[in-house]
Amino acid sequence: MSGFIPEDIINRVRDSVSIVDLVSRYLSLKKAGASYKALCPFHKEKTPSFVVSPARQSFHCFGCGKGGNVFHFVMAMDRLSFPEAVRVLASDAGIKIPEARGPDVAGEPQRSERERLYEANKRAADFYARMLNSPAGGRAREYLESRGISDEMVERCCLGYSPDSWEGLVSAAGDSGVSADLLCKAGLAISREEGSGCYDRFRNRLMFPIFDNRSRVVGFGARTMADDSAKYLNSPETPVFSKGRNLYGLNWARKSIVDNKRVAVVEGYTDVIMAHQHGVENVVATLGTALTREHIRLLHRLTERIDVVFDSDTAGQQAAERSMELFLSEGAGALVAAGFDVRIATIESGKDPCDLIREQGPEAFEKAIDAAVDVYAKKLDIASQRHNTGTVEGKTRAVDEVLGLVARVPNAVGRQLRIDATVRRLSDTFDIDDQTLRARLSQIERHSRRGERPDQEPTAPATRYDAAERGVLEALLTAPETAPEVFDKLRADDFGSEKLRMMFQMARDVYETSGTVSGELLMRKLEDPDLASLISRVLNRPPGPDPQKAGSDCIRVLLRRRVQKKVRAVRKEFERARTLGDDQRAHELNVEYLKLQTEVQAF
Ligand SMILES: [Zn+2]
Known part of the structure; x- marks a missing residue:
């Protein structure tokens, strides 16, 4: 199944990589009892539901359901195939993978x-x-x-x-x-x-x-x-490079970001290098683009706070405004609204961070970052400078700009808090009463909401049958005593989902050769990340009160579907016989139909 990598090598690689060490290279892990927790890198969330179990050497997210072992983690994070994941971890662990047989010295075609x-x-x-x-x-x-x-x-x-x-x-x-x-x-x-x-x-x-x-x-x-x-x-976009997804210096900054619980995003490569040269290591740069949503998600895995550093010149301030729009749009906006702390820092004096650090030391840079303000305060600042707030018109324009930004905050926990804080700030700054500001905000919202996409991607609701198919397999993993009943009553074609059918067959093979089904054993054989996720979810969940009964219930649901399928087929044939005038056949089919109906009732 694993191409040309021998199975004993795969086992050695898996056993020599610690899942905790591996995951902590990508995420900030917090100890929680015998396991570790983190914000899930595979879906948007603000409270951690991603769990790493050192005992089982597996990970699982209770939010999105992704899970598996070290290979599945690397596959998902680095977008690798199974053999690639094995190779990457093997080289980390210093385990040599023998080249494929044959005199193909360069090994080029395999790479x-x-x-x-x-x-x-x-x-x-x-x-x-x-x-x-x-x-x-x-x-x-x-x-x-x-x-x-x-x-x-x-x-x-x-x-x-x-x-x-x-x-x-x-x-x-x-x-x-x-x-x-x-x-x-x-x-x-x-x-x-x-x-x-x-x-x-x-x-x-x-x-x-x-x-x-x-x-x-x-x-x-x-x-x-x-x-x-x-x-x-x-470099242009290639299969391994994307400006929107890579950040300069993140490979050096990762640990420091986690340790310091914050990251500074600057604009230039030399800014990053100079900061690192002076021991300020939680600094990264975008690659000549504004910060993207992907960047924000990438950083959000490591920390709760981003300080985005801009120059004080016009170009720098324009870039700051563009970024603020992003912070409040769609996915990123939900993070910000939910308390993900994004602030804007400005380097006065017209210098870039590189020169600032070189001339005035890293303290000057850190001071500028400590003075960073949240996006609403920054917008107020920029709007006030742009319009003459000494006049009524200027004041109105500035207020509208700030409210326009607030109106973009997506619906999420914390939205109301942000609005309240901003209204208060505007009210204090411009001496306008709250009610007037809120009325104006509703007006702006009505205009700007049109055409906006909802923030959460809808997930397809799992059907009852899908749940039953999963339930049977879960029962197999948590209550091995269900195995005889499962394999006695169900057939592979009782599974509508191709993946689950594969897993059923694999479990049956394991059962037939070893007399039992264990999740750990199955997971070792699985390369498919979805199936690995399914198993890890089951293994990481406290078992229900009576898994065997739950299993039997699910079996019944699937058997009933099998009969219903037959019922539909018979009814179709009955109609056909009737149209053809074959009364004898129609009668037989009607008898069978009624018999099947009673069978359905029995479930
Ligand atoms: Zn998740």
Whole structure:
């Protein structure tokens, strides 16, 4: 089932990775009795229902139902296939996976495209780093020195330089066996529109490799060393890189974010590097885009508080306003309304964080962050500056802007609190009475609510039969004594869900060979994350009062469905016989129909 990875290796890998260590690399875990809790990374929530059990070496979310063992966790978090997850954890654990049989030395065809993209990016980073130290990298080294970035940080962040040539990387990569096609897929090279071959995407730029949380290079940010109008350039979207989902420095900042219970989001790569150089490590940067909803969810897994840092210039303030709109829209807005603390910090003096830290020390930066205000206060601040609040018109406009923002707060716990606080603040600032403000807010709400999508994605209601199918399998796992009845009465085709049918068959195989069904045993055999989730949910839940009876009830529901299906088939055939005038056949079918009806009643 696991492709070409031998089962004993899979078992060794699973047994050598601690689920607690693994999960805490991604989430902030809190001890709760014998288990650990965290906010679930797979669905939106504000109170933790994601539980990690060291005893069972499994995880389970009581909110969305996802669960499984170490492999399933890595599969879901890093979007990997089962064999990829095994390989990743094997390499973490230092366990060697023997190459597939056969003389296929390079093993290329077996490696997934993602793995080859990581490899291409890594090779490119090495090449750029070599170039930075070559005579060609002189200008880039001077720039780094002028920004005050230490040699140690240059090395730690694997900074590099892409030479001022059309085929620097392309030819170097060719020499080391990386194909031009792969470079193009990795976004490092571009195919020529005319003729054949390709050329370097990044030329004469200072290169900042961007790492994922496993410290693999997934893409690059690149600053021009010439007067290029595009000052910064990023890798394009690839299967391993997305600007909307990656944050610069998160791989280095993760632990500090969890320890300090907050994160600062800045705009520049050098801002991150300078902060880390001075020991302020809970700092990350967006990749030349505004903060996205995905970014916020990513950070929300680690902390309850984000401070977004903007420059005090006009561009910085405009970016701040755009971000505020996002904070209050849809998914992110629900988090904010529910108490997720997003604040806006402004660096006065027109400096960027990098210069501020270099010239005035990390304390000045931390002071600016401590002065961060919530989005409503910030909006009030900006609106007051924009309009002349000395006049009635100016005051009205400023109030409308702030209320317009509040109107966007989605329906969620805490919405009313936010509204009350803002109304109070406006009332104090502009000396307008509460009632007038609330009336104005309702008016704005009526106008702006139109066309807005509801925040929660509706989930398909599980049918009664679906519940019964699951119930049977749950009974098998919690009360092995139900096994004889289950396998005696039910058949695979009693399961409408393909996945559950698979699991039924697998459980039957296990039962027939070992005489019992255990959840742990089944989970080991399962690669399908949904099925693993189902099992982990059952294993992590206190058993009901009488699982055997619950199992029998579910069996009855499924048997009844089986009979009803037959009833429908017979009725159909009866109608057909009647239309054809086959009275004899119709009579027989009618008898059978009535017999089946009594059977249905018996359930
Ligand atoms: Zn969940």
